[in-house]
Amino acid sequence: MKTHAERQLKICDTTLRDGNHAVAHQLGHADIVAYAKAAELAGADLLEVGHGNGLGASSIQVGRAALTDMEMLTAARAQLKQTRLGVLSIPGFATVERDLKPALDCGVDEVRVGAHCTEADVTRQQITMLREMGVTVKGMLLMSHMASTKTLIEQARLIQEYGAHAVILMDSAGAYTPAAVDEKVGALVEELDIEIGFHGHNNLGLSVMNSMAAVKAGATIVDVTARGFGAGAGNAPLELVAANLHLEQIETKLQLFAALDAADLAESTFVKRIPTNDSVTIASGIAGVFSGFASPTRRAAERFQVDPREILMELGRRGVVAGQEDTIIEVAMGLAQKNSLYEVI
């Protein structure tokens, strides 16, 4: 649609949300304050803050956070002026009364309501309510590599119908190829009236290329994190996306050097290990398993003395989705049992 060409590309920095996956949700107050300042200087349009799985997600199931949602949001809020403060809210984890309303009271500017890519109707209640309250609200389709283009169009249309301002396709498993990005993002841009975004992961080393492909296909929102700090093999790195956009002369509010500074700052403070591709994250990408499963899978493999890659391949066969981390232990125990049977034989 023509209108998309007139929209400036917006950069959503999810370092302080997706990055929390990389440190078992242990980002602290000082980390949040320091990085929020840097993201503001870098010119990010939105800074998403919180537990890796969003509001209300701190749990044994997906990891207990060091800070409460309110502590994280309040810390970030105080540092932001131009950059807007965002949260992720996944129905099933986040509830309106316990989680969403208190977050709005902290001064959140934008809520991105997420659901597994075939289950968009669970976002209706939250999107409708937020829209009525006048809050900017976007829909996120998680694990979108698992659904066909046709299904994604249907699901994105539901989100548009509920009143969301945009739909973001999440490559939560880092399993997209640039051709798949071109097809799926392009189709959504064509078929929907609202803005389309893309959230890349780097399991197959394609996060930057995929983000650029999404922009070429008409996406007007791209998610990034400093140094790729995020679940599994990490996200599309802010600094690399900024550099590529600079070379391609694609205009955003990003300040190139300040974006590079933000990434340097992240590395020198809270990025304990720069996300990279190893056998576990690659297996995760091939199996099409949620990137956030990498760390708990490593722990379960260690505990039950099994190959983490076998756990991931079995999880992929079962078609598990984000939030089903308990299945990792079930599968690991099953593999351990099978191995011990073979040893007896």
Add this chain to the structure above:
Amino acid sequence: MHAQKGSIADPLRVAIIGTGNIGCDLLLKVIASPHLRCDSFAGRRISSPGIELAESRGIPTTAGGIDAVAELADRIDVVFDATSAKDAVHNWNILEGLGIPVIDLTPSHLGKFCVPALNLEECLTEQNVSMVTCGGQAAVPIARCFSDASDGLGYLEIATASSSASVGPATRANIDEYAFTTQHATHEFCRVDTAKTILIINPAEPGMVMRNTIAVPASENVDMEALRVSVDEMEKRINSYVPGYRVVVPPVATGDRIMVTIEVEGLGDWLPRYAGNLDVITCAAVAVAEGRAEARR
């Protein structure tokens, strides 16, 4: 009246309001119960798949919803409410005044919580019995095992995953009510300071069997041997009314947590067998109705 297969001479006369997944699965279980006879299956659309199912089994149907059931007041012993949390409030406003007992399968929590494995006997004379939620029926009994194997818990959580095809529109619109009601029931049946629930909907084909993981932090003081014995007994007790209820991960300490995973396979009455989330609550509701039928004798 029509004859339902295997009925005893004087069955409990029931009505079911709500013709979605839960209502349909419940209907088939009522038909199979010799103690119960469904005299009205009430929805709001005359051509729904649920109404078609009931008609194919010779069950009286109506598209008049709660109002049609209210007119049968003197000929109905128990109403099952399988609508939505919101509609259940409206229905109860009408049925309470008429003095008709209600077994509520929505998460509205208007009456006494009932989990048959834990408190069936206490619920048989209540006018409104709340069947909690599907996740609650599956997981709260195990949460109780954790509670019994400790001196009280600081934190416990329940993560439930159900197959997409089995989670109908009413449940999807009631996700928050689902969470609050499940948490509330956990507090009522267990000694725990904070309870949390997580609901996941999984679209894998063929469908994933309903799963529930009950976990507490490793720091909780739980007697593992007592927990093993208690979970084992609980599984057997629940099997007496939900045959497909199975422990798949027995109590295990995995570093940061102590957990149990159970799965519920259904009988495959309305949806395929993976949809145990229907059976776990419909079987529990039927157990309450059968309990009333027997208590009447």
